[in-house]
Amino acid sequence: MTAEDLPDPATGDHVEETDGAEGTPAPPAELLLAARFDVRPGYVVHRARGAPSWLLTWTVAGSGRFRQGDVDVLARPGDLVALGPGVPHDYAVAAEADHWSFWWVHCQTRPAWQAWLRPHQVGGRLYRVAGVPNVVWGRLDEAFRRLHADARWSGQGPLPEAVGADAWDVVPAVAAGSTARELALGRVEEVVLLATAAVRDTGDDARAEEASARRTGADVDPRIRRIEALLAADPAAPHTVASLADQVALSPSRLAHLFSAQTGRTPMRALREARMRHAARLLEATDLPVGRVAAASGFVSAFHFSRVFRERFGVPPGVYRSGQTGLAEATDETEDQNSRIDGSSSPRSAL
Numbered sequence: 001m002t003a004e005d006l007p008d009p010a011t012g013d014h015v016e017e018t019d020g021a022e023g024t025p026a027p028p029a030e031l032l033l034a035a036r037f038d039v040r041p042g043y044v045v046h047r048a049r050g051a052p053s054w055l056l057t058w059t060v061a062g063s064g065r066f067r068q069g070d071v072d073v074l075a076r077p078g079d080l081v082a083l084g085p086g087v088p089h090d091y092a093v094a095a096e097a098d099h100w101s102f103w104w105v106h107c108q109t110r111p112a113w114q115a116w117l118r119p120h121q122v123g124g125r126l127y128r129v130a131g132v133p134n135v136v137w138g139r140l141d142e143a144f145r146r147l148h149a150d151a152r153w154s155g156q157g158p159l160p161e162a163v164g165a166d167a168w169d170v171v172p173a174v175a176a177g178s179t180a181r182e183l184a185l186g187r188v189e190e191v192v193l194l195a196t197a198a199v200r201d202t203g204d205d206a207r208a209e210e211a212s213a214r215r216t217g218a219d220v221d222p223r224i225r226r227i228e229a230l231l232a233a234d235p236a237a238p239h240t241v242a243s244l245a246d247q248v249a250l251s252p253s254r255l256a257h258l259f260s261a262q263t264g265r266t267p268m269r270a271l272r273e274a275r276m277r278h279a280a281r282l283l284e285a286t287d288l289p290v291g292r293v294a295a296a297s298g299f300v301s302a303f304h305f306s307r308v309f310r311e312r313f314g315v316p317p318g319v320y321r322s323g324q325t326g327l328a329e330a331t332d333e334t335e336d337q338n339s340r341i342d343g344s345s346s347p348r349s350a351l
Helices: 113-120 134-151 178-200 204-216 222-233 241-247 252-263 267-285 290-296 302-313 317-322 327-332
Strands: 033-039 044-047 054-062 064-068 071-075 080-083 089-093 100-107 121-123 126-129 170-174
Touching: 033 134, 054 064, 054 134, 054 178, 064 080, 064 126, 071 121, 071 126, 080 178, 100 134, 100 178, 113 121, 113 126, 113 178, 113 267, 126 178, 134 170, 134 178, 222 241, 222 252, 222 267, 241 252, 241 267, 252 267, 267 290, 267 302, 267 317, 290 302, 290 317, 302 317
Parallel strands: none
Antiparallel strands: 033 100, 033 170, 044 089, 054 080, 054 100, 064 071, 064 089, 080 126, 121 126
């Protein structure tokens, strides 16, 4: 099955056709499909048995409403929503919205994604990465457009051109071969990682800094922003107040005073927090031993690292890593299913 086998997207108001009590058909577990839809009130998808694969959506404009089990969430522009397999669900244009424009992809997940999505679990197998900063929206849109193109590649000849940024209703693309599927999955991974990382980096610490800046009635000094960027980019480096001060042509005492006044914490406290975040990401996404995670995060002593990590996250590093489970298990039961999509179906019946 190729993208050419699928009909053009419908236009105007659309109500999803259902197949008896089972509701809207879902694509087979082994296929990766992706598209962008712009739908109006009346668009509804209902699956009484859920879907055999994951569904991820990125809302571009308007808003949609998701329900899985007894959990409801609203998807607004800048929200990434993921629905895990095997749980009854439905979604539609939100009640107050005049349309809903969104990218979507049905696929299986990779193991590393479980740690990135877990903090955003709102119930069951429903995840909402809310409020992704708009500074990364362009990159996410590009990733989806490239994902759609990669899924259409036959494995021979030039790669297909991505659809234009102004394409609001895009016919579904099916990754027919293993190469196209892996390329497309790489783009999905980029979306999940970028969205969750961008939200995490604007979490409690960043909000506290912004609140502090507002209280002073001035923007944070660009030299302080540069120091924060240096700490985030290379937390394992042997930073000191003096070495950081050299980077922005300040004396150590002046930097320490300015940094504390504008962020509410000392430069060394900010460094430790950056190292903690870096270590947590390594524990989530790699199988490096705890000692190597400590060294890669700038800690000379694994014992000291374990102690401060527990103070920060409430559990030792090993327990933190073992707790990053749940999403991969949800996909195991679907990986061996084999079926096909009827090429004459509605373009929206596969979503």
